[in-house]
Amino acid sequence: MPENRLKVDARGIACPGPITELVKAYRNAKNGDIIEVMATDPGFKPDVEAWIKRTGNQLLELREEGGTYVAVIKVTAKK
Amino acid sequence: MKKRVVVIGGGAGGAILANNLPLEDFEVTVVDRSPYHYYWPWLLYVAFRGSRRPMRREIESLLKPGINFIQSGAQSVDLNNRKVVLEGGKTLDYDYLVIATGSRPTYEQIGGHEKAVEKYGDYHSTVENAERVWKSINSLKQGTFAVVVGGDPYRCPPSPLEGVFLAEEFFRSRGLRDRVRVVFAVPYPRPYPAEPMNEVVEPLLKERGVEYITFFTLDRIEDDRKVAVSMEGEELKYDALVVIPPHVGTDVKISPEDVLTTDRFIQADKYTNNIKGFDDAFVIGDASAVPVAKTGVTAHLQAEVVAKRLQGEDARNSGRTNCPFDLGYGLGTFVISDYRNPVVKLPPSRFSHMAKMLFAATYWDMVRYPELWNPIFEAYFDATEPAKLARIYV
Structure with a gap:
């Protein structure tokens, strides 16, 4: 089955926060899919790291480019 | 023309x-x-x-x-x-x-959701479903009352926790708090997704003995076993359950x-x-x-x-938010932010709760007569700009 790449633009969200956009994309994803989230909220980086650690999905990349965080996640933990 | x-x-x-x-x-x-x-x-x-x-x-x-x-x-x-x-x-x-x-809420993303709403109700859809929640909490004399955030987005970011705080107050006022556990589950790293507001509300949850589960992304509800199951297979046992429905x-x-x-x-x-x-x-x-x-x-x-x-x-x-947040026991706060400023750490107060209730009381008049209310709201929004409040509530 081909993998999907889901792009999520969460730049500018202060409340409720970019993590809610990641969660939304995760709900609609299946194992093997790639989720790419862009966010400007500084709380996003620690939140993604904690989310990866707890849910057991895979963080392929987390970089910062000119005030924007980009997280690339591979969905692997769904039962 | x-x-x-x-x-x-x-x-x-x-x-x-x-x-x-x-x-x-x-x-x-x-x-x-x-x-x-x-x-x-x-x-x-x-x-x-x-x-x-x-x-x-x-x-x-x-x-x-x-x-x-x-x-x-x-x-x-x-x-x-x-x-x-x-x-x-x-x-x-x-x-x-x-x-x-x-x-509008959708019940298609979570297995068993519709049946759970028919049984326990919810408070993001209809008056009938909200009345079912009232019946559910009134008939629960012991066990676990769970509120689970089912997915994003949903109307009113404070609303899941408002339900939790009011339910906790309800069970305590009925003298049932030692027999009814109140549990809150969210897919986020913390009870309230925006960190500064979480710093205001998380201590209240602890103080009132509300248990919470983070990183819980609801997959399905198995009501015959009375469990809510996360996408990673974690199970939450309940006796009555209210799910915040994802909206489309x-x-x-x-x-x-x-x-x-x-x-x-x-x-x-x-x-x-x-x-x-x-x-x-x-x-x-x-x-x-x-x-x-x-x-x-x-x-x-x-x-x-x-x-x-x-x-x-x-x-x-400006991207301004100003979401009234009922914290139970006559306390409230507001979730205030805009595109350029993060959420303010506005502490709980009786005044904020009163402001929420005053707004509810004047709502219809406010919709009907903007020529009277616009200047009042303008003054309010100006006085409570997040950049100004952030200097007071650090």
């Missing part, structure tokens, strides 16, 4: 927008499939206080004389040809279009389709509310995909901005 403005939706955004347009210059038509405008925040008090206070009014009674109201759903919108087709086939041509159709956007057919996101929210400029690629069409409130909370205050402020833009003024959204 008057400009023809068609507004789809007579809720907070649509009604406030229509009432802010001078009728000397505009011919305004509001269409809505329902004859009623609902004050949705009141579902919370139907569910957790057993309130019987009426929470709807006829849309027509809230619009200024001279505004046309058509009770009909919109079937399709053709943005390129400036046409709205109503259910029943009537076509409306417009010079300007404003879509204010809100958002408009069910109106819109052409071109690429203005819609996959969950049917309409993409727009976050400062002007112009629908992507159209200078004569706007989307306001929950129906839009702009990065701001789904809440009445957003619809209200965006309605004012669009009304000014239609009159030729270069008004722009």
